[in-house]
Every structure is written in structure tokens, then in C-alpha cells.
Amino acid sequence: MARELDKSLLNHHKEKHFTAGEIVRxxxxxxxxxxxxxxxxxxxxxxxxxxxxxxxxxxxxxxxAGAISMGLGGYLxxxxxxxxxxxxxxxxxxxxxxxxxxxxxxxxxILSEYGIQPHEYTPVxxxxxxxxxxxxxxxxxxxxxxxxxxxxxxxxSALTIAIAYTVGGLVPLFPYIFIPTAKKAxxxxxxxxxxxxxxxxxxxxxxxGNKPFRSALQxxxxxxxxxxxxxxxxxxxxx
Numbered sequence: 001m002a003r004e005l006d007k008s009l010l011n012h013h014k015e016k017h018f019t020a021g022e023i024v025r026x027x028x029x030x031x032x033x034x035x036x037x038x039x040x041x042x043x044x045x046x047x048x049x050x051x052x053x054x055x056x057x058x059x060x061x062x063x064x065a066g067a068i069s070m071g072l073g074g075y076l077x078x079x080x081x082x083x084x085x086x087x088x089x090x091x092x093x094x095x096x097x098x099x100x101x102x103x104x105x106x107x108x109x110i111l112s113e114y115g116i117q118p119h120e121y122t123p124v125x126x127x128x129x130x131x132x133x134x135x136x137x138x139x140x141x142x143x144x145x146x147x148x149x150x151x152x153x154x155x156x157s158a159l160t161i162a163i164a165y166t167v168g169g170l171v172p173l174f175p176y177i178f179i180p181t182a183k184k185a186x187x188x189x190x191x192x193x194x195x196x197x198x199x200x201x202x203x204x205x206x207x208x209g210n211k212p213f214r215s216a217l218q219x220x221x222x223x224x225x226x227x228x229x230x231x232x233x234x235x236x237x238x239x
Contacts, residue, residue: 022153024207026160030070031200034168036223038062039193042172043227046186055185056176063169071162078154085146092139096132103139104129110142171196190227197223 038059045055096103104125111121128135140146150156175188197220205215 030164031168034165039172075158
């Protein structure tokens with residue numbers, strides 16, 4: 001005889017799972033590109049002996065264009081994901097109506113993969129057949145591996161990436177606001193940006209479950225290589 005589960009236990013147990021993965025992903029995309037691209041641009045222009053005013057103007061223009069471009073990319077990606085979900089939802093709904101026995105067999109197959117025996121999953125299959133909405137939801141999640149996207153996800157992703165890119169992009173440009181000499185400003189920009197990359201890399205590692213210190217060093221290294229390459233290319237072209 002099966003033992004009835006006590007659902008009241010859920011009130012006494014709170015699971016601590018991190019559920020803001022999509023937002024964190026958008027922030028990582030925005031900040032990482034925002035710190036690296038304007039940093040490399042400013043370093044490259046400094047290598048070409050441009051003035052701080054010119055570097056600042058070009059940097060702000062790049063940050064604005066980059067934020068719009070990155071935000072639009074995030075919007076289109078999230079919108080495509082939502083459109084894909086709706087297409088698959090409609091297709092699965094039609095299949096449940098057209099070939100219910102085949103879809104029921106698919107439910108049985110999915111459950112059997114978890115080690116559930118026929119005499120155990122048969123009542124579940126029959127219960128789902130009586131509830132088409134739950135049946136459709138089950139198939140979307142367990143057959144296709146698709147979760148229903150948030151209707152606000154596209155706009156939220158666009159804004160998050162754009163704001164994160166802007167915040168990250170302004171960091172390497174700050175020294176050029178206060179230091180008129182580009183050679184001195186680039187040195188301050190390098191120090192400030194590398195510090196920001198280390199902090200960002202550490203935070204990224206913490207939230208993504210990777211080793212924070214290793215993530216910090218990797219992020220700073222990538223930023224340093226990008227800026228050094230831009231600076232060197234500018235010097236080579238100028239020479």
C-alpha cells in the first residue's frame with residue numbers, strides 16, 4: 001500500500017536555489033563586453049596619440065552604439081526563443097489531438113527512463129490523458145525540454161544587457177574625463193579597468209559556480225590582451 005505524502009512538510013523546508021540565472025547571464029554578457037571593447041578602443045586611440053577629448057568622444061559614442069546593438073541582440077534572442085516555444089507548443093497540441101495513443105506511449109517511455117515500472121506509470125499516463133493542459137505541459141517540459149518563457153523576458157533582457165554594457169563601458173573612460181593628457185589617462189584607465197575586471201570576474205565566478213579567483217584572473221587576462229593588441233596595432237599603423 002502506497003504511503004500518502006505529507007505536503008505540509010514543504011512549509012517547513014525552504015530550498016536555497018539560485019533562480020536568477022537569466023538575469024545574471026545578461027549582466028555578464030553586458031558588463032564583460034562593456035569593460036573590454038571600450039577599454040580596447042581607448043587603448044588603441046591612446047596608442048595613436050589621440051587627445052583625451054577625442055578618445056572620450058569616441059568612447060562615449062562606442063558605448064552608446066554598443067549598448068543599443070547588444071540590447072537589440074538580447075531582445076531578438078529572447079524573442080526568437082519565445083517564438084520557438086509557441087511553435088512547438090502548437091505542434092505538440094495538434095499531436096495530442098491527432099495521435100493521442102502515440103503521445104501517451106511517449107509519456108510512458110519518458111517515465112520508464114526514470115526507472116518507473118509499467119504498473120506504476122500507467123495510472124500517471126491515464127491521469128494525464130484526462131487533463132490535456134497538464135499533458136501538454138508535461139510533454140513540453142519532459143519530451144522537448146522547453147520551459148514557458150516569461151512574456152516580459154525579451155524587453156527585460158534588452159534593458160539588462162544595454163544597462164550593463166553602459167556601466168561597464170564607462171569605467172575605462174573615466175580617467176579621460178579628468179586627465180587631459182592621453183598617455184597619463186591610459187595608464188589610469190588600465191589600472192582602473194583591470195581592477196574592475198578582477199572584481200567582475202570574481203563576482204561572475206561566484207554566481208556561476210566557478211572558482212572566483214580563477215575567473216577573476218581569466219577575465220582580467222582577456223581584457224588585458226584585448227587592450228594590448230589594440231594599443232600595439234595602433235602603434236604599428238602609426239609607425
